Amino acid sequence: MRFSFLNLAKQALSAHRHWPEQWRFPEPKAEYDAIIIGAGGHGLGTAYYLAKEHGLRNIAVLEKGWLGGGNTGRNTTIIRSNYLWEESQGLYEHSVKLWENLSAELNYNVMYSPRGVMMLAHTVHDIQVFKRHVHANRLQGIDNEWLTPEEAKEFCPILNISPNMRYPILGAALQRRGGTARHDAVAWGYARAASAMGVDIIQNCEVKGIRRDPSGAVTGVETTKGFIGTKKIGVVAAGHTSVIMSMADVRMPLESYPLQALVSEPIKPIMPCVVMSNTIHAYMSQSDKGELVIGAGTDAYTSYSQTGGLHITTHTLDAICELFPNVRRLRMLRNWGGIVDVTPDRSPILSKTPVKGLYVNCGWGTGGFKATPGSANVFAHTIAKDEPHPINAAFTIDRFKTGRLIDEAAAAAVAH
Numbered sequence: 001m002r003f004s005f006l007n008l009a010k011q012a013l014s015a016h017r018h019w020p021e022q023w024r025f026p027e028p029k030a031e032y033d034a035i036i037i038g039a040g041g042h043g044l045g046t047a048y049y050l051a052k053e054h055g056l057r058n059i060a061v062l063e064k065g066w067l068g069g070g071n072t073g074r075n076t077t078i079i080r081s082n083y084l085w086e087e088s089q090g091l092y093e094h095s096v097k098l099w100e101n102l103s104a105e106l107n108y109n110v111m112y113s114p115r116g117v118m119m120l121a122h123t124v125h126d127i128q129v130f131k132r133h134v135h136a137n138r139l140q141g142i143d144n145e146w147l148t149p150e151e152a153k154e155f156c157p158i159l160n161i162s163p164n165m166r167y168p169i170l171g172a173a174l175q176r177r178g179g180t181a182r183h184d185a186v187a188w189g190y191a192r193a194a195s196a197m198g199v200d201i202i203q204n205c206e207v208k209g210i211r212r213d214p215s216g217a218v219t220g221v222e223t224t225k226g227f228i229g230t231k232k233i234g235v236v237a238a239g240h241t242s243v244i245m246s247m248a249d250v251r252m253p254l255e256s257y258p259l260q261a262l263v264s265e266p267i268k269p270i271m272p273c274v275v276m277s278n279t280i281h282a283y284m285s286q287s288d289k290g291e292l293v294i295g296a297g298t299d300a301y302t303s304y305s306q307t308g309g310l311h312i313t314t315h316t317l318d319a320i321c322e323l324f325p326n327v328r329r330l331r332m333l334r335n336w337g338g339i340v341d342v343t344p345d346r347s348p349i350l351s352k353t354p355v356k357g358l359y360v361n362c363g364w365g366t367g368g369f370k371a372t373p374g375s376a377n378v379f380a381h382t383i384a385k386d387e388p389h390p391i392n393a394a395f396t397i398d399r400f401k402t403g404r405l406i407d408e409a410a411a412a413a414v415a416h
């Protein structure tokens, strides 16, 4: 092998203990049985389940940047299934169950940590909404319980439950099985396992167009690495779905917004769980490295900027200091943004499309990380069988025509 920085990087990667001996940097073939656009967790997971459960090995995942560099590597990793409607509960609970065994399944530690997710109520409206969720979840056998402010503080001792706060805490909904995982590990775990089964993961390969035959069926994609043929395309490109779908003349009911997060300097463990407050726009947990992981609400305006407004994060930090006064003197280490695509009912689209051979997985808005394994699993089924899995049957594009919406605005739990 000739000396070059690229070869050096390849050697370093293949020597890395997480990668199989056969880790490959393939160039695209002329033709694949299926192409997935987007190497985030959902796209890589889809390729993994297509290969493992449906026997499709001649497939490629095309990524315009680097794998896991989109929202998968930018999110605050909150995992939970405390959604309101049966359709959503089925989907998110399927995912939580897959999370529980994912490290063993991929032989890669995704650091799933079911440490409990607590959602704070600050108004009478919050109490009514969260109690409705608690009852709806319990009816389906999904854990969720109501806590008094004192019980909430017992679960998270650094919580300020003073009645003199601007928005005092009036109670909380707790899902004990909810928690966190390591975001990039999920992408790399699925990538390694899919690659080992022969899936081509092609980075720096941006899809610029979708080619179709006279009947309208897809025949391949135009990319920055040339044309690649296929009869099945799965679009899994959070934030950019509308752009890609417009290449096949499909108009999507989506808006793209920046969503931001930040982390503090690392400190000794002070926070045993995840706490979210939609009303005052903040949520926080502590990573295993010790950083406090803090998330904000979406910007008020649509944009493809991966930064977001500074006033959004300063507002979040005001809220965090009010909820957890003992973190006031901490320094923030870094902040970043991602672009999330949001549907009118705040539920995802996991669906066939009016174009033959074109499938779409999008609209996760602020909440798709938790869904990564479940979404990938049922989307692979949808592509392989050309029909939805019963779990994603309701999450069609058509629902915005028929009116059978799945309104999860409250369960989204992040300010939009």
Ligand code: FAD
Pocket: 037, 038, 039, 040, 041, 042, 043, 062, 063, 064, 065, 066, 067, 068, 069, 070, 071, 072, 073, 074, 075, 076, 077, 078, 079, 205, 206, 207, 208, 236, 237, 238, 239, 240, 244, 259, 260, 261, 295, 336, 337, 338, 339, 340, 364, 365, 366, 367, 368, 369, 370, 371
């Ligand atoms: P991505 O990881 O974004 O992958 C899509 C990929 O498509 C990208 O890598 C992109 O580069 C690629 N792509 C785009 N266009 C093209 C093209 N033309 N050609 C080729 N490739 C292309 N969810 C939760 O459940 N819990 C949370 O706590 C949470 N917190 C969040 C915090 C922030 C700050 C953000 C931004 C999001 C958060 N989310 C959360 C949402 C979650 O991150 C996403 O819903 C989820 O990660 C989406 O995964 P994905 O694989 O669909 O998308």
Ligand code: PYC
Pocket: 076, 078, 079, 080, 283, 295, 366, 367, 368, 412, 413, 414
């Ligand atoms: O869906 O739980 C969630 C979430 C938290 C922060 C962003 N999304």
